[in-house]
Amino acid sequence: MTVLGYPRSWSCHCLPVLILLLGIGHGPWVEGVTHYKPGDPVILYVNKVGPYHNPQETYHYYQLPVCCPEKIRHKSLSLGEVLDGDRMAESLYEIRFRENVEKRILCHMQLSSAQVSC
Secondary structure, eight states: OEETTEEHHHHHHHHHHHHHHHHTTOSTTSTTOOOOOTTOEEOOEEOEEOOTTOTTOOEEGGGSSSOOOSSOOBOOOOHHHHHTTOOOEEOSOOEETTOOOOOOOOOOOOOOHHHHTO
16 A cells, blocks of 8 residues: 555654654744843743632732732733633742852731731
């Protein structure tokens, strides 16, 4: 039997090679890939939060009583992230690539008893 004019055995052996070659297109030029140099700032994003056993019940991270920036800057999301219900925003953490740091305080908060009992 022939496939596209070639013997069936040829097409069966070449199909994995073709798939491999198509996969090589994912390199450093692909959108979303970031290259860092030592000292470059790395943005850390926060996402939705919710109980493990009820994935439909989710909250935006900054709805919780946590340290919050004055202006929340949201990340533009891919279609897959939107369909997954992600709601990413920049965090307050300041991280630099390949730089070790000691413990730092992010902020000081005084919670009321009502905030703690939620």
